Structures are given as structure tokens and as C-alpha cells.
Amino acid sequence: MxxxxxxxxxxxxxxxxxxxxxxxxxxxxxxxxxxxxxxxxxxxxxxxxxxxxxxxxxxxxxxNFRAAFDTSGGDHFGRALLNSMVIACATTALALLIGGPAAYALVRLPMRAKPKVLAAILCASMFPGVAILTPMFQLFTDIKWLGTYQALIVPNISFALPLAIWILTSFFAAMPWELEKAALADGATPAQAFRKILLPLAAPGLFTTGIIVFFAAWDEYLLSSLLSNGNPDVAPVTVAIANFAGSQPHQVPYTAIMAAGAVVTLPLVAAVLVFQRRIVTGLTAGAFK
Amino acid sequence: MAKPSDTTAHRRSRLGPLLVSPSLVLLAAVIGYPVVAALVTSFRADPSLKDGFFTTGGEFSGVSNYLHWLVQSCGGTSCPAGTLGDQFWTSVLVTLFFTVVTVSLEVLIGLLMAVVMNQAFAGRGLLRAVVLVPWAIPTAVTAKLWFFMFAYDGIINRALGAHILWTDGAWSSRVAVIIADVWKTTPFVALLLLADMSGIPGGLYEAARIDGASAFQSFLRITLPLVRPALLVAVVFRVLDVLRIYDLPAILTQGGGGDGHATTTLSILTVRQIQQGYGGASALSTLTFVLIFGVALALVRAFRVNLVQSEQHGMS
Missing domain, CATH: 1.20.5 (Single alpha-helices involved in coiled-coils or other helix-helix interfaces)
Known part of the structure; x- marks a missing residue:
């Protein structure tokens, strides 16, 4: 009651x-x-x-936006944006081109060492960047690579490649591979089956992985802060913003830094709003499934 | 009878290693080589002043670089001023402190966020996009953004009506780093938890409610046990990530605060040492690597998480 x-x-x-x-x-x-x-x-x-x-x-x-792109105080923010674009695009392309076939093999092809390879790639994805920094700095000093694009792209492979393989394997594992068999049975050549059936099916996974790897490469600071060696022609935007000095001595250019931050961030936030569902799938898939 | 598919199978069994090997070779070059090179260099002396003479270094010096960090010994005597050895143990403690506090906060707040995001209401998709915003902002920008907000005349002091020199004090600078890190990474934890939480059938909660369980009881007895695997994976990922933290304390507080190194983490100390000598820096990065590897192993054992196993279920 x-x-x-x-x-x-x-x-x-x-x-x-x-x-x-x-x-x-x-x-x-x-x-x-x-x-x-x-x-x-x-x-x-x-x-x-x-x-x-x-x-x-x-x-x-x-x-503030004018101040952010002003080079009279020794800042090169505009150039840094271009550098980050080059570095992040090259890193992403390398990770997908090399990691894609590896992920395909790990999902679809018979291999005895598969669990060991997967474990090694997982370990690599959690590897601390600081542990490769000293030897890389020493090596790049010796071979005169400090302050070059390749010095900023090659070390990125250490985190970008494991990340790409890890997310791609989960995407590939969830793909309807029977369709490939069906196409072959219907008389398609393996190349046709790949081009007409598999590639369109894999495209969303590749695209999502590409976004996440690109974000990771765009975010990188520890390695590039040392390996760019103060060369504004190659230093990425994270380094430029961290060292942003402004044109007035003894005055922290807060508003110009916020303007630079907004320029860097707004395209990323736009991408997040547009691709929200894909990114969440990729992030969570990369973590377990 | 030899079927035609046998040759295909044979080809496929050879194709696998062929496709995987470029990745493994590259990883060996960018991870394997540096680890070994650091180990070798860590046993070599750095340039230094010895008995009034400048030595160029490079000769085999045994474990002296490790002793420099572990017991602050420089060739049998205490280390001269300016060497970084005496900051090792405080850096270890600072790094562990950041790890324990930020990961605990991230798990607590992440759980709360996931519970809210798991409710059925209009605008759920938009909310998921919103929590991705801190994740999408580069850490360097995040650090500068919080640096601005934590400024003496900044919005945080204004909102609190306080006059705190955030990046100057030992504890206030640590709090600043922790808040910025929690802000940036909690969404990731929340999304990982949400992925598992949204898979829990609503009928379970319905049944619990009919049996008279309160919302909090359902959370403790249904939600928490069912998201436990995701929670443990998130904790492992985050712990390993905070142990190598560099960007935030390096840019937000320059590793300083208090006596000048209240937020100096192991990564920051390594970067500083690189300017002083590769031998010492290699020993330090090897020690950092061993610490992180040890913690990873201990966590995986303690939680009995099998990170690879779940991967293989989905594979043919």
C-alpha cells in the first residue's frame, strides 16, 4: 500500500x-x-x-593571430605548421604502408609466431620515447642528421607503426572476409577481389587508423624538441608553441600563444566532431579487441 | 592426391612472414638498436674534470654511471655541484607520485563520466564528441593553455579568489601538472570504460531494480565487475603513459617548482643529462626503461590481464 x-x-x-x-x-x-x-x-x-x-x-x-605568425621575435609559427604537416603526413603514410600489410598478415595468414609478434608489437606501443632519445641524439649528431626532416620522421616510427598495426589488426579481424571468397568463386581474379571488394571494405579502418596515428604524430614533442636542434626550418608546431617568445622581451605573450594554440587546435577539433564515431571505435579497438 | 589449394596454402604460409618482416625490421632499427646502444654507452665514461685534467671520456667505466644515479657516487667521492645525480631519487618519487595520483583520479572521474555518457538521452553522440576535445588538443598546447589559466592573474586564481603562484610552489606546481594531465587524458579512460559499459544488457539493471537494489548497489554489483577487464587495461595503459610523462611538466612548470625540481620527472632529468654527457644519460634512460618494464610486468601479473589473448579470439 x-x-x-x-x-x-x-x-x-x-x-x-x-x-x-x-x-x-x-x-x-x-x-x-x-x-x-x-x-x-x-x-x-x-x-x-x-x-x-x-x-x-x-x-x-x-x-593576436598576426602576432602568432610574426617572425620578428625569432618565432616561426607559420613554418612550424608546415613542418608538422610534413612530419605527421610522412609518419602516417609510412605507418599505414608498412603496418597495413603486416596487420593483414597477422589477421588472415597462417603464422606460427603470431602470438609472439603481437606481444612484441604491444610492448613496442608502450615503449617509453625517452629510452630511445639519447642514442638517437648521439647517432644523429654523428651522421649529421640533427635538425633535418628525417631525424624527426624516422624516430616517430617507434610509436606510429605499433599503434597502426595494433588498431588495424582489430579492424581487419572484424571484416567480412567471406565476401572475398564469394568474389573469387564468382570468377573474379585475386587482384579484382582486392581492388573491388577488400579495399572499399578496409578503407574506413585504414582512414580511422590514419587519423589516430596522425594525431599522435602531430602531438609528439619530446623527441622533436631535441632532434630538431633549434632549426626552425624543420621544428614542428609543438616545439614552436612551447618555445614561443613573442616580440616583446620580458613579457609572456599569452594572447599570441593562445591564438597559435587555437590555430593548431581548431582543425583537430573540427576533425573530432566530424569523425567522432570512427575515432572512438578506433581508440577502443586499439585498446583491447 | 595433391589438391591445387595446397600450393596456395604453401604460398600463403610464406607470404605471412614476408608481409610482417618489414615492420619487425623497422621496429628493431628504431627501438631495438637504441636500447642496445644505450646499454653499451651507459658503461662508458663522460667527459669530466679529473684531478685538474680534462678527460674526453669514452673509455670503459664499468657501472660508475649507474652508481652516479643510484648512490650519487662519482669515482668513489661525492659528486661535484652541478651534476644531476642527487636528483635521481626525487625524480623517481615525483614520477611515481604523478602516476599514482593521476591514474587514480582518471579512473574515478572516468568511471563517473562513463556512467553519465551511458545514459540514454538526446545528444549522446554530441557528448562523446565533446569529451574527445581534450584528447585532440596537442599536449604542448594543453600545457600552454593551463600555464595561462594557472598564471598569477589567471582565471583559476580569479575563480578561487586566491593569490597562488601555481608554478612556483612545490606542491602547487605538482597539483597544476596533475590537473592538466587529468583533464587531457580522463576522456580516453572514460571512452574505454564506456565501450564495455554500453554492452551490459539493460535487463540486468531492470532485474536488480525489481529486487530492490539501489542505483549505487547496481553500480557496485553489476557495472563495476563487468567493466573490470576494461578498467584494468585502461590502468595498465595509463600507468605506463604517466611513467614516461614529459611534455606537460616540461612546458607547464619547466620541471621546476619549490626548490627548482619539484616536477622534474625521469624523462625531464634524462633530457637535461643529455647536455652533460651521453654515458650518464644512457644509464638513466636504461634505468627508466627497466623501471617502466618492471612496473608493466608487475601490473600484468597482478591483474592477470592478457592483452594479447583477447586480440586472437577475433582472428581466423
């Missing part, structure tokens, strides 16, 4: 229960987007009002 009082309590409880996911979601949105929002707001704020605490855009200006 329920009294009217407890019925009423149950109703308010139910209403609250329906609402709490929204309250939780609001907290998550605030926590995840708040700092990012603050970066963008500051990027558009006049440098004289750097520490203005107004929560919405105020004193709007584009000067």
Missing part, C-alpha cells in the same frame, strides 16, 4: 532521475570544453586585456 505522500516523493524522485544525466552531461561539457573555450576567447582578446575575466568574448581583435 502506498500513501499519497510517498507517491508524490516517488514522482519527484522519478523526475530527478530523468534529469540527472543532463546535469551530469552539463558538468562534463563544462569541464571538457571550458579550458578550450577560454583559449579561443583569449585568442580573440586584446593583449591589453589579457587577464580580463569576462566569461564571454570581450575586446575582440585579430592582432
Amino acid at each position: 502506498t500513501t499519497t505522500g510517498s507517491k508524490h516523493a516517488w514522482k519527484t524522485r522519478r523526475r530527478w532521475l530523468r534529469l540527472w544525466p543532463y546535469a551530469g552531461a552539463a558538468v562534463i561539457v563544462l569541464w571538457c570544453l571550458g579550458p578550450f573555450y577560454w583559449m579561443v576567447v583569449t585568442a580573440f582578446r586584446d593583449v591589453g586585456h589579457t587577464f580580463d575575466a569576462t566569461p564571454w568574448p570581450s575586446h575582440p581583435t585579430l592582432d
Whole structure:
């Protein structure tokens, strides 16, 4: 028997229960987007009002973006953007071209050492970058590679290749391979089956893996901060932002750095919004399945 | 009778190693070679001043580089000022401290985030995109962003009504690094947990509710045990990641705070040592590698997670 009082309590409880996911979601949105929002707001704020605490855009200006790309203080942000593009694209291409066939073999072809190879690749993906830094720095000094593109691309293979293989194996394992057999049975040549059936099926997995590897390469800082050796012609954007000095001595150029950060981040955030579902699949697949 | 497929099978069995070997050769070159090279170099002396003479170094010096780090001994005497040996144990402690605190916070907050994201409501997809934003921002940018927010006149002091020199104090600089790292990486943990949580059949919760279980009881008795495998994998991944942490403390606090190295992690110490001598740096990176490898092994044993096994179930 329920009294009217407890019925009423149950109703308010139910209403609250329906609402709490929204309250939780609001907290998550605030926590995840708040700092990012603050970066963008500051990027558009006049440098004289750097520490203005107004929560919405105020004193709007584009000067900070001009300051971010200004080279008179010894910063080369624009060049660094190009360098990061070259380095991250080359790293991603290498990882997919070399890791793709390996992942295919690990999923589809008979191999006795398969568990050992998979374990080795997993170990490699967790390998600490700092452990290869000293020998790489020493070697690249000897062969005069310091401050070159290849010195920034080759070491990236140490994390990009294991990551690519690991995510691709899980994508390939989930592919409907019977279709290949069916195509062959219907008289298609292996090359045709590959081109017309397998490649279109594998494309989303390759694309997703490419995004995640690209993000990882774009994020890299430890190796490139030393191996670029202060050469602005090859240093990536992470190094340029970390060392950003601005044109005014003895003054931290916060607003210009936030502008540079916004330039680097906005395309990535746009990519995340567009490819959200794929990236989540790739990240979680890379972690276990 | 020899079937035509036999030759195909034979070809396929040879094709496998052929396709895998370029990857293995490359990994041996970019990981295997450096590890061995570091080990060899770690037994060689660095250039130094000995009895008033400058030595160029390079000669075999036994385990002296390791003694420099482990017991701060430089050729039988205590080390001269300016050497980094006396920072080794504090760096180990700082690194372990960051690891324990950030991973604990990430698991707690990640679980909460996953529970919220697992609820059925409009805009779920959008919420998943939102949590990916911190993940997508490069760590160097994240560090500068929090550096700005933790500035003396920054938004965090304003919001708290405080006047804290965040990146100057020993503990405040550590807190700053921890908050920035938790912000950046909790979404990854939450998404890993969500992947398993969303697979739990709703009927289980329904049955528990009919039996009179509270929401918290269902969480403890149903959700937690069922996401345990994902949780352990996330913990292993994150622990290994924080043990090698470099970008955030290097850019946000320059490894400083307090006496000047309150946020100097093992990776930061290694980078500093590279300027002083390859032998010492190689010994230090070998020690770091051994520490991380040891922790990884211990975790995998303790949690009994088989990271490779689950991979193979899906394979033909």
C-alpha cells in the first residue's frame, strides 16, 4: 500500500532521475570544453586585456593571430605548421604502408609466431620515447642528421607503426572476409577481389587508423624538441608553441600563444566532431579487441 | 592426391612472414638498436674534470654511471655541484607520485563520466564528441593553455579568489601538472570504460531494480565487475603513459617548482643529462626503461590481464 505522500516523493524522485544525466552531461561539457573555450576567447582578446575575466568574448581583435605568425621575435609559427604537416603526413603514410600489410598478415595468414609478434608489437606501443632519445641524439649528431626532416620522421616510427598495426589488426579481424571468397568463386581474379571488394571494405579502418596515428604524430614533442636542434626550418608546431617568445622581451605573450594554440587546435577539433564515431571505435579497438 | 589449394596454402604460409618482416625490421632499427646502444654507452665514461685534467671520456667505466644515479657516487667521492645525480631519487618519487595520483583520479572521474555518457538521452553522440576535445588538443598546447589559466592573474586564481603562484610552489606546481594531465587524458579512460559499459544488457539493471537494489548497489554489483577487464587495461595503459610523462611538466612548470625540481620527472632529468654527457644519460634512460618494464610486468601479473589473448579470439 502506498500513501499519497510517498507517491508524490516517488514522482519527484522519478523526475530527478530523468534529469540527472543532463546535469551530469552539463558538468562534463563544462569541464571538457571550458579550458578550450577560454583559449579561443583569449585568442580573440586584446593583449591589453589579457587577464580580463569576462566569461564571454570581450575586446575582440585579430592582432593576436598576426602576432602568432610574426617572425620578428625569432618565432616561426607559420613554418612550424608546415613542418608538422610534413612530419605527421610522412609518419602516417609510412605507418599505414608498412603496418597495413603486416596487420593483414597477422589477421588472415597462417603464422606460427603470431602470438609472439603481437606481444612484441604491444610492448613496442608502450615503449617509453625517452629510452630511445639519447642514442638517437648521439647517432644523429654523428651522421649529421640533427635538425633535418628525417631525424624527426624516422624516430616517430617507434610509436606510429605499433599503434597502426595494433588498431588495424582489430579492424581487419572484424571484416567480412567471406565476401572475398564469394568474389573469387564468382570468377573474379585475386587482384579484382582486392581492388573491388577488400579495399572499399578496409578503407574506413585504414582512414580511422590514419587519423589516430596522425594525431599522435602531430602531438609528439619530446623527441622533436631535441632532434630538431633549434632549426626552425624543420621544428614542428609543438616545439614552436612551447618555445614561443613573442616580440616583446620580458613579457609572456599569452594572447599570441593562445591564438597559435587555437590555430593548431581548431582543425583537430573540427576533425573530432566530424569523425567522432570512427575515432572512438578506433581508440577502443586499439585498446583491447 | 595433391589438391591445387595446397600450393596456395604453401604460398600463403610464406607470404605471412614476408608481409610482417618489414615492420619487425623497422621496429628493431628504431627501438631495438637504441636500447642496445644505450646499454653499451651507459658503461662508458663522460667527459669530466679529473684531478685538474680534462678527460674526453669514452673509455670503459664499468657501472660508475649507474652508481652516479643510484648512490650519487662519482669515482668513489661525492659528486661535484652541478651534476644531476642527487636528483635521481626525487625524480623517481615525483614520477611515481604523478602516476599514482593521476591514474587514480582518471579512473574515478572516468568511471563517473562513463556512467553519465551511458545514459540514454538526446545528444549522446554530441557528448562523446565533446569529451574527445581534450584528447585532440596537442599536449604542448594543453600545457600552454593551463600555464595561462594557472598564471598569477589567471582565471583559476580569479575563480578561487586566491593569490597562488601555481608554478612556483612545490606542491602547487605538482597539483597544476596533475590537473592538466587529468583533464587531457580522463576522456580516453572514460571512452574505454564506456565501450564495455554500453554492452551490459539493460535487463540486468531492470532485474536488480525489481529486487530492490539501489542505483549505487547496481553500480557496485553489476557495472563495476563487468567493466573490470576494461578498467584494468585502461590502468595498465595509463600507468605506463604517466611513467614516461614529459611534455606537460616540461612546458607547464619547466620541471621546476619549490626548490627548482619539484616536477622534474625521469624523462625531464634524462633530457637535461643529455647536455652533460651521453654515458650518464644512457644509464638513466636504461634505468627508466627497466623501471617502466618492471612496473608493466608487475601490473600484468597482478591483474592477470592478457592483452594479447583477447586480440586472437577475433582472428581466423
